Amino acid sequence: MPPSNLQAALEALLFSSDQPLPLTLLAESLDAPPDRVAEALREYEAACTGRGAGVQLREIAGGYLLVTAPEHAEWVGRLLRGKKRMRLSRAALETMAIIAYKQPVTKSEVEAIRGVDSSAVLGTLLERNLVTIRGRSKVVGRPLLYGTTQEFLGYFGLRDLSELPRPEELRALVAAREPEQLDMMEMEAPASALARGTLAELEVVAQVGSDLPFSSDLQHEVEPVGEGDMDDAVAEELGQTGDRPAD
Amino acid sequence: MPPSNLQAALEALLFSSDQPLPLTLLAESLDAPPDRVAEALREYEAACTGRGAGVQLREIAGGYLLVTAPEHAEWVGRLLRGKKRMRLSRAALETMAIIAYKQPVTKSEVEAIRGVDSSAVLGTLLERNLVTIRGRSKVVGRPLLYGTTQEFLGYFGLRDLSELPRPEELRALVAAREPEQLDMMEMEAPASALARGTLAELEVVAQVGSDLPFSSDLQHEVEPVGEGDMDDAVAEELGQTGDRPAD
C-alpha cells in the first residue's frame, strides 16, 4: 500500500539519497504506480519553486536528485570550508606522534625516523598550533626544536602528556572488540566534522610512538628563540619563503 | 552580507549536511548574527511542520540536523534495503549507559557494576567512536578513563547529555514501556543432556509439533500446555524417565 502522503514520502526518499533515484526505484520503494510517482514528482518540483525552497529537483543521469539551489552556492561553499576543519593526514599524525613522544626534537630527527621530508607537514602542524617551537638545539646548525602544545592535548582530549595511552593499552582494547560487530561497524561511522581527535587517530599516534626507538640519544640542550625571530626562523627552516637555502 | 532569503539559504545549508550543524557554524557560513539564524531555524521548523514536509529539523549533538520524518521510515527503509544499520547489543547498551552516567569512568568501574568482563564491548564502542578515551585516572595503575563522544549523542539522537533521563526518572520511564523483552538463545539440545535427563529436571516446558514458537522472534512466549499433556509431551521430547534403564 502506498504512503498516505505520497509527496511527503517522496521528499523523504529524495532527501535520504545523494544519488539520482530512477523513477522505477522510487515507485518500487513507495509501492505506488510509476505514473502516480511521476505526477507527485512534478507536483513536488512545482511546490519547491512555489515556496522559494533552498533546494530543487533535478533530473540527472536517468534519475531524480535533490540539489541545493544554485543561488545558495556561496553559502554552502562557506559552510563546507568551515566544516573542513582538521582531519589530520596520516603523515601529520605520524609526525605529531614522533614529536609527542620525543620532544623536544628537531626536524631532521623527525625526518630520520619517518624517512621522508617533513617540512610541509611540520608547517601544517605549526599553523594549526598543534606543534610549537621550543627553542633551538645547541648542536651544529642550531636547528629549531619542536614540541606539542596545549591544543595537541585538547585535540585528543588529554589533560597532560602522561595521559597519552600506551600503545599496548590501545592494542588490547582493539583486539578485544567483538568480532561479529566488526563488519557493521564501518558503515555508519561518517567522517566526523568535529575538530576532535578520533580513537583511530590516537591509535596511529600511539602506534608510531611504540615503534620509536626509545633511547635517549635525542637529548637536546635547549636555547630559547626570541618571539620576534620565531617566524623568520620557521620560514627559513621549513623553506616556506620559497628561497630556501640549499643544504 | 547575509543572504537575501535567509530561510532558503538556511535550508540549502541544512540540506547539504549529514552532520548536525552548530548554530555558530551556520551563522558564520550565512554571515548573519546567530540570533537571526536561530529565529530563521524556528521559522523553518514551523514551515516544515506546516507544509507536512517529508523531512524535519532536529536538534542533535549540539547542532541542527535535517532528517526524514519518522512516519516515512518504512519507505526510506525500503529504498535503502541492503544497507544494514547497526544496532547495539544489550551488553553494549548497558556499558554505554554506565559510561554516559558515570563518565569519566574506568573499565574496572564499568565491570564492577555490570558484574562481567567488558573489554570486548568497550572495544566495540571505542571502535564505533561512541566512546572515547578521556585521559587517565589518578588511582593506582593510572587506568584509562572513558567518556561519551559527539557520535554518541548523534547515534541516540540526543541534543546533549542533559537530555538523558535523571536516575530517579528511570524507574517510571521503564515501567511505562512495554514489558521486558528477554533475549533468547536457541540451540539444539546436545544428546548428552537428553540422555542425562537434566533438562527435564529443570523448569522446561515441552511442546510438541511443528507449530512451535521457534521463529526468529525473540519474544519469550510460552504456549500453555495442558497439565495432563505436559507429562507426555515432556516425555516424548526428552525420552527419559525417572528410572530410566541403563544404556
Added chain:
Amino acid sequence: MSATDRPDDAVTPKAARTPAKTPTAAKPPPPTAEPLGILARDPSGSVMVKLVRFEGPLDLLLHLIKRDEIDIYDIPIAHITQQYLTYIELMRSLDLDVAGEFLVMAATLMRIKAKMLLPLPSVGEEDDEGDPREELVQRLIEYRQFKEAAGTLKSRESDRRLLFERGMLPGEDEAGPLPLAPATLFDLLDALNRVMLRVPEQTVYEVQGDIFDVEDKMSLIARTVAEEGSISFTTLMHNCRARAEVIVTFIALLELVKLGTVSVTQAEPFGDILIVARTREGSEADAPVESPGGA
C-alpha cells in the same frame, strides 16, 4: 537424539511444573513463574532448546527477582540460590560455557545463605556485620538502574533509527564486505619496500640463476588467485626466501597486472594489498595500476 527415538524409555518425567512427582527437595517456583527456557522438537525431529540469555550473574538474579515477585530488600536467599543454580545447571547441561562470573556469584550466594543460617552472633564474637545480603542488594540496585538506563537508550536508538540523514546511499549490498579501493603502483612499491626491509640479503648457495623465473612466478600467482580467489601481498612475499625472489615475484605481479589477469586492491591506506582475479568484463576504466614502467 537417540533417546527420543526410543519411546519405550518414555515414562513420567520430572518436570518442575509437577512438583508432586519431583523427588528433589527443591522449592518449586510459584505457579506463575515463567520458565527460563523452552524445549521443543523442530520439524526435523531434533530437540531444540530456547534459553533466556543473561548478560551476567546480576542480570540473571534481577530476572529471578522480578519473575518471582521478590522484594529486592528482602531476598529469600535459599530460594534465589536454588533458582540461580538451576539456570547454571541448565547451561551446563546444554554444554554452554558458564562464565567465571556466574560461578563467583554462585559462591557468593552460598556464602550469604550459610551466614543467614548461622545463629545471630553473640556479643563480642564478631562485629555486627549487618545483613549479609546488604552488599549484594546494593549491587543489584545499582545494576538495575543502569539496566533501566540501557532500556531508555535502546528506545532512543529505535526512535533515531527511524530518522535518516542526508546521503544514505541506496543499495549496492553494503551488507557484504567493504568495497576495496584499487591500489596504486605507489601502494605496491610501498609494500615492496616494507618487505625488502624484512627479507635479509642472504646468499642462497645452491640456487641456480634461473630458479627465480618471472614466468614461473606469474603462473604460480595466477594459479593461486584462480584457485583461492585472492592472495595477500604479504603472504605472497612471505614465501620468498631471498631478495632476488622477492623482486622476481614482484615483477611477475606487475606483469600480471599489466596483462589484466589480476588486479590489486587495498582495503585501507597502508593496509595489506590483496591480489584478486580480474573480473572478465572488468572495467578497464579503473585500471588500478599504470604500466609498471621502469620498475
